[in-house]
Amino acid sequence: MSLLERVDAIIDRHGAEPSALIQVLLELQGELHWLPREALARVGERLVVPQSRIQRIATFYKAFSLVPKGRHEIHVCMGTACHVRGAGRVLDKVKELTGIAPGETDLELKFSLETVNCLGCCALGPVMEIDGKTHGKLGAEGAATVLESYE
Amino acid sequence: MTRIASPTELERIRAEVLAGRDPERPHVAVCVGTGCLATGARAVLAAFEAAIAEQGIDATVGVRGTGCHGFCERGPIVVIEPAEICYLQVKPEDVPELVRETLVEKRVVERLLYLDPRSGERVVRESDIPFYKHQKRLIFGPNRTIDPTSLEDYLAIGGFRALARALFKRTPEQVIEEVKAAGLRGRGGAGFPTGVKWGLAREAECEPGGRSSGASGASGKVVVVNCDEGDPGAYMDRSLMEGNPFCVLEGLTIGAYAIGASEGYIYVRQEYGLAVENVGRALRRLEEVGLLGDDVLGSGLSFRVKVHRGAGAFVCGEETALLLSLEGKPGEPRTRPPYPAVRGLFGRPTNINNVETWAAVPRIVSEGAAAFAAIGTAGSKGTKIFSLVGKITNTGLVEVPMGIPLREIVFEIGGGIPGGMRFKAVQTGGPSGGCIPESQLDLRVDFDELTRAGSMMGSGGLIVMDEETCMVDVARYFIEFLTDESCGKCAPCREGLRQMHRILTRITRGEGREGDLERLLELSALAKEVSLCALGGTAPNPFLSTYRYFREEYEAHVKEKRCPALACKALVRYVIDPARCTACLICMRKCPEGAIDGGKHRIHVIVQEKCTSCGTCLEVCPARFGAVRKISGVPVPPPPSEEERVIVRKKKAAAP
Numbered sequence: 001m002s003l004l005e006r007v008d009a010i011i012d013r014h015g016a017e018p019s020a021l022i023q024v025l026l027e028l029q030g031e032l033h034w035l036p037r038e039a040l041a042r043v044g045e046r047l048v049v050p051q052s053r054i055q056r057i058a059t060f061y062k063a064f065s066l067v068p069k070g071r072h073e074i075h076v077c078m079g080t081a082c083h084v085r086g087a088g089r090v091l092d093k094v095k096e097l098t099g100i101a102p103g104e105t106d107l108e109l110k111f112s113l114e115t116v117n118c119l120g121c122c123a124l125g126p127v128m129e130i131d132g133k134t135h136g137k138l139g140a141e142g143a144a145t146v147l148e149s150y151e
Numbered sequence: 152m153t154r155i156a157s158p159t160e161l162e163r164i165r166a167e168v169l170a171g172r173d174p175e176r177p178h179v180a181v182c183v184g185t186g187c188l189a190t191g192a193r194a195v196l197a198a199f200e201a202a203i204a205e206q207g208i209d210a211t212v213g214v215r216g217t218g219c220h221g222f223c224e225r226g227p228i229v230v231i232e233p234a235e236i237c238y239l240q241v242k243p244e245d246v247p248e249l250v251r252e253t254l255v256e257k258r259v260v261e262r263l264l265y266l267d268p269r270s271g272e273r274v275v276r277e278s279d280i281p282f283y284k285h286q287k288r289l290i291f292g293p294n295r296t297i298d299p300t301s302l303e304d305y306l307a308i309g310g311f312r313a314l315a316r317a318l319f320k321r322t323p324e325q326v327i328e329e330v331k332a333a334g335l336r337g338r339g340g341a342g343f344p345t346g347v348k349w350g351l352a353r354e355a356e357c358e359p360g361g362r363s364s365g366a367s368g369a370s371g372k373v374v375v376v377n378c379d380e381g382d383p384g385a386y387m388d389r390s391l392m393e394g395n396p397f398c399v400l401e402g403l404t405i406g407a408y409a410i411g412a413s414e415g416y417i418y419v420r421q422e423y424g425l426a427v428e429n430v431g432r433a434l435r436r437l438e439e440v441g442l443l444g445d446d447v448l449g450s451g452l453s454f455r456v457k458v459h460r461g462a463g464a465f466v467c468g469e470e471t472a473l474l475l476s477l478e479g480k481p482g483e484p485r486t487r488p489p490y491p492a493v494r495g496l497f498g499r500p501t502n503i504n505n506v507e508t509w510a511a512v513p514r515i516v517s518e519g520a521a522a523f524a525a526i527g528t529a530g531s532k533g534t535k536i537f538s539l540v541g542k543i544t545n546t547g548l549v550e551v552p553m554g555i556p557l558r559e560i561v562f563e564i565g566g567g568i569p570g571g572m573r574f575k576a577v578q579t580g581g582p583s584g585g586c587i588p589e590s591q592l593d594l595r596v597d598f599d600e601l602t603r604a605g606s607m608m609g610s611g612g613l614i615v616m617d618e619e620t621c622m623v624d625v626a627r628y629f630i631e632f633l634t635d636e637s638c639g640k641c642a643p644c645r646e647g648l649r650q651m652h653r654i655l656t657r658i659t660r661g662e663g664r665e666g667d668l669e670r671l672l673e674l675s676a677l678a679k680e681v682s683l684c685a686l687g688g689t690a691p692n693p694f695l696s697t698y699r700y701f702r703e704e705y706e707a708h709v710k711e712k713r714c715p716a717l718a719c720k721a722l723v724r725y726v727i728d729p730a731r732c733t734a735c736l737i738c739m740r741k742c743p744e745g746a747i748d749g750g751k752h753r754i755h756v757i758v759q760e761k762c763t764s765c766g767t768c769l770e771v772c773p774a775r776f777g778a779v780r781k782i783s784g785v786p787v788p789p790p791p792s793e794e795e796r797v798i799v800r801k802k803k804a805a806a807p
Contacts, residue, residue, distance in 0.1 A: 021479040022462050026421070060481040060638075062463030063421045079383030080578065080614045081540035083628050088720075089766050096743070116422065117465065117632065120386035121189045122540035123223035123547060134189035139770040141741060 006031065007042045016046045021057060025064060033069040070105045070112040072150050074098070075129040079118030082125035086139065090126045091115065093140040097147050111150075152302070154441040157449040158315040161306075168303045177212050177254055179203075180230045180295060181241075184219030184390055185425055186547075187226035191242070192216075195227045198246035203254070205247075212254055215304075218294035218394015221548040222282055225265070230277050230295065237277035238263040268566070282545045285563045287526070289534050290510050291387070291550040294394035299429045302436050305397040311442060313513035317405045318450040321516075326409040327353060330512065332520035334532035339377055339468070339505030340580070340609045341685070342531070342598040348502060351492035352410045355500035372412035373496045375503040376403055378419045378426065379473060381465040382581030383632070385612035387536040387548050388506035392419065392426035395510070396433035400456065402512035404447065407454045410502050415456040418473055421463045431458050465582075465636035469684050470503045472638070483638045484684035505610070507536060527553035531597035535611055541578075542617040544569045551596075558592040561615060572617035575716075576700070580609030582629045582636075583689035585696025586622065605696045607689070621718035622701040623708050627655035629693035637686065643678040644687030650674055651694065660721040663709035668698070713784025720764045723781045727768075729754050729791045731778035734798050738768035738779065754796040759787055 001009070010027045014020040024047065028039055035058055044051050058064040076091045095101060098111045105112040121127050124136025128143060135146045155161050181187075181196040196216050203209050220228045225239035231253055238249060241263060252258045264273040265280045274280050277295075297304035305311075317326050331346030357371060376399060380388040391399060403415050419427050434456055437443040445453045464482050466472045472482035474496045495501020511533060515523045524532045531553040537560065540546050544566035551560060557577060561567065568574050576586040585606030587594065594600050598608050616625065634648040651674050654667050675691030682688045698705060707713045714722040727738075727747075732754045739747040739755055746762040749755030755778075757768065769779040790796075 019477075019479040022476065023460065023479075026460055026462055056481055057462075057479075060464060061461075064462065078632075080582075080612070080628070081384045081546070083383075084541045084614065084616055084620050084625070086766075092765060117381065118383035118386070119185075119422065120389055121186050121223070122384055122386070122538065123186055123226070124189055125540070127189075136189060140765055140767050141770050 003032075003036065003039060004042055007039045008046070011043065011046050016048075018047050018049050021047055021049055021054070022061070025054075025057065029064055033073070034065045034067060065112075067105065068109065070109045072110065072131055073112045073114065074147075075114050075116045075119070076102075077117075077119045077121075077125065077127040077129070078115045079122065079125070081118075081122035082127055085125045087126040089140045090128060090138050090143045093143045094128070094147065097144060152440050154439075155448060156441060156446075158319055161311060161315055161448065165306045165309075168307050172307060175233055178232050179212065179214045179254075180217045180232065181214070182218070182220045182226060182228040182295070183216035184223075184294075184393055185386075186219060186223035187228060188425075190226045190240075192227035194243045195229065195241050195246060198243040199229075199250065202247045202250040206250055206255055208250075208254060215298040215301075217297060218299050219390035219548060220277070220295045221288075221291065221390070221550075222280070222545065223548070224544070224546040235276045235278065237265065237275070237280065239265055282547065282549075282564055282566065285559060286550050287534050287552050288550045289514060289526075290398075290507065291391065291536050291548065293398065294390065297395065299394050299396055300432055302397060302433075302440065305395075309517070310397055310513075311401055311448075313516035314401050314404055314442070315448060317408055317516050318448055318452060323353065323409045323411065326405060326516065329520045330409070330515055333515045333523040334520075334527070335508065335511055335515060335523065336531060336598060337505060338507035338511070338535065338610070340607065342608055345504060345508055348492065348504070349406065349410055351490065352412075352500050352502040355493050357500060358498060370499060371414065372410055373499050373501040374403055374407050374410060374412045374415045375473070375477070375496070375501060376415070376417040376506055376509055377468065377470070377473060377503050378417060378423070378506045379461050379468040380420055380423075380506075380610060381468045381636075382610050382612050384540045384614045385538050385581060385610045387538055387611055389420075389423050389426050390548055391506050391510050391536075392423070393429050396426075396430040397437070398513060399430070399506055399509050400433055400437060400443070402509035403456065404443065404452075404454055405512050405516055406502065406504070406509065408450075408452055412502070413453055413455070415454060416477055416496070417456060417458045418467075418477060419458060419460055421461045427458060427460060434458065464638075465632075466638045466684075466686055469686060471684070473503065474501060481638070483640050484686070486683055507611075528595065528597045528599075530599045535596075535608070537611045537613045539565050539613050539615065541614040542568055542572065542620065543615040553597045554595045556592070557587065557594050557596055560596065560613065561592070565615065568615065568617045570617075572619060574615070575618050575620055576616045576622065578606075578614040578616065578625065578693075579612065580607035580692075581612055582632045583607075583686065583692050584609045584612075585692050586616070586625065586700060588700040590700075605699055606692070619716050619718060621659070621714050621716035622697040622704045623655065623714075624659050624716075624718055626694045626697045627652065627659050630655055630690070633686065633690045633693075637690075641682045641684075641687055643674075643681045644690060647674045647678045648687075648690055651678075651691070655694070658705070658708045659714075659719045661708070661712040661719070663712075665709075667709060668705060671698075707784070711784050715783070717781040717783050719783075723764055723783045724759060724787050725757055725762060725764060725766070725768060725779055725781055726787055727755050727757055728778050728780060729756075729795065731776055733776055733778070735773070735776070737771050737773065741767050741771045743767060749796075752798045752800065754791060754798060756790040756796070 100113050102115045126138045128135050183192050229238040229241045327349045335345040336342040467476045467482040469484045472484045476482035491501040536550045578586045630652045634652045637644045639645045746758045772779040
């Protein structure tokens with residue numbers, strides 16, 4: 001299926017109305033892991049929403065990315081429970097080893113790094129989630145070991 | 152199951168479900184809430200299914216995945232009924248033994264039971280574990296007994312009896328009166344009386360020329376479930392939504408009837424995938440059997456519900472922002488009045504309540520207002536679910552009666568602070584809440600007492616902090632969070648918080664100046680006064696409450712460049728105690744900066760010029776040595792001389 005066909009299929013599922021914009025973008029983001037320009041153009045056309053508003057939504061909400069993501073998406077939890085248990089040291093280590101800051105993707109498209117406000121696994125804090133898999137009770141050294149296991 | 156077209160049929164089907172169930176039949180409940188899933192519950196559940204089939208007892212033993220039990224610290228949790236034998240931290244490899252011993256031989260496997268650290272004895276039954284014993288689990292309790300995907304399970308515990316009673320035995324006004332009499336206050340944070348809110352929405356008139364909701368062209372009133380649980384460290388809404396979605400939907404439908412709404416929305420935070428899945432499945436099931444949709448239970452009520460996923464914006468937990476987000480717009484709060492009860496989603500009168508509030512409604516209707524109001528304090532009725540997290544032995548979700556002393560939650564239920572540390576504070580109310588110090592531990596937790604102590608109930612996160620938590624850093628952390636989440640509409644919030652964050656960061660780096668604290672107070676007053684919504688209005692609270700109770704920590708940072716909690720990286724140096732170092736080489740090898748000088752039989756020393764205070768050496772130094780420690784505000788002791796650094800090992804010295 002071509003990109004535009006995939007976009008159309010998503011729009012058809014939600015109904016082509018302006019109020020469906022966020023739900024359509026969420027599903028696009030989920031499938032493609034980012035929001036390519038051509039896809040957004042199609043969404044604007046079919047939902048009759050100007051690009052300025054789409055850009056505003058895509059930058060207001062944290063779930064969206066306007067640049068491609070790496071093969072592995074790292075989410076370091078910075079929730080309060082993880083913070084008091086030393087999440088800052090985990091994040092520092094991940095930044096050092098990947099060479100990227102939160103919101104960035106490395107040049108080889110291996111890792112994308114994001115911080116999240118709470119994954120709700122506070123008992124396991126500090127927590128880091130990579131591609132949906134939770135790694136808990138981490139320290140700086142533990143985080144390094146986890147990262148090494150990703151190709 | 153066929154369509155349930157009347158209360159009589161509902162009762163008939165319930166009787167059928169119950170008749171097919173033997174309460175004495177053994178069954179295994181594995182918690183598959185998000186916390187336990189993260190520790191491998193899915194594999195444990197699969198292992199049980201396989202092992203039970205292998206033993207050939209699958210006809211006599213049931214297995215179900217349930218919602219969150221609350222004791223997340225010790226997950227995956229397995230409870231074997233009817234004896235309520237509770238096994239903790241179960242691994243798939245333990246399962247064949249559990250099946251053989253407990254289900255076939257009827258013996259308890261001691262090693263996986265809870266070990267009470269006080270008495271040193273094993274506890275068999277889940278409800279006898281001290282963590283559960285002091286709780287009152289009225290709303291959260293059913294989570295552990297039902298499969299959230301099974302309507303039959305929910306019917307078996309009396310589900311939809313309250314809805315039938317409301318629809319056929321009560322007028323909408325009577326339902327609202329009941330909720331008012333129960334004294335239920337909104338569980339999302341502000342604590343507004345729910346019955347009063349419903350009354351306002353019921354009285355509001357739909358504008359004939361009101362904007363319609365796009366293609367569906369629907370008009371009429373709307374009810375919304377707010378499950379945009381954004382407070383870090385709070386996850387009770389998620390656990391209810393995942394673990395007992397039918398209860399939330401029953402409450403919502405009762406609300407729709409009372410208010411006169413025809414449409415409902417469930418707004419779920421983006422990160423909560425399992426909650427979206429479980430509530431979506433529950434919705435479809437209820438539509439199939441006629442408990443949602445047209446002519447609910449044959450009462451004539453027409454009510455449809457949609458699930459809407461959030462897209463990652465903390466401010467959308469605020470009701471006016473949430474409604475704009477539902478319309479597909481950026482979630483920026485607007486001024487109130489008009490309140491959503493008058494002009495809400497697409498201009499239609501709208502009632503929004505939090506998940507926990509909706510989940511309390513069926514109980515109020517079925518048990519009566521008096522039973523609900525019998526629990527709690529004068530101003531706060533019923534029970535409240537808290538998430539007890541941070542530096543606490545028993546992390547998890549706890550449901551307690553309003554008015555319980557904070558000390559009881561932290562020390563009886565939570566088991567106190569791990570690692571022999573001293574308690575310092577409990578942070579309540581989410582990012583815009585406040586910190587309660589040790590001197591206030593006897594405070595009786597309810598809406599009004601928390602506000603009096605300079606904090607708030609919020610959604611019910613209780614984050615415990617110990618002596619290693621720096622209160623200046625905590626304030627900086629929350630202000631950073633709020634700076635990031637400010638929608639940017641009002642200047643004192645957008646710009647003021649940014650300045651506050653800059654100053655607090657400077658202080659934690661040891662670059663605090665005279666006048667910084669005064670400036671912080673000034674910016675706090677401004678944001679409180681001028682911001683439009685609750686986010687900005689309460690944003691300075693983390694600073695104000697830590698300043699109120701822990702002023703000496705601020706002064707130590709600014710004046711002495713010292714972090715008393717040894718937490719602020721820039722103010723802390725790491726040193727190796729020569730008396731404890733055994734020259735084991737571990738920290739030397741692990742130090743990413745190569746900042747540790749030492750060798751075999753040579754006591755290690757941290758080269759301060761190279762050290763970045765990353766903390767790796769402290770983390771890897773084996774606990775039996777405990778040679779690495781942190782210091783702040785005092786000079787680094789001079790390293791031992793080369794002669795003193797040589798370790799002579801007796802055994803090795805004797806070898807040839």
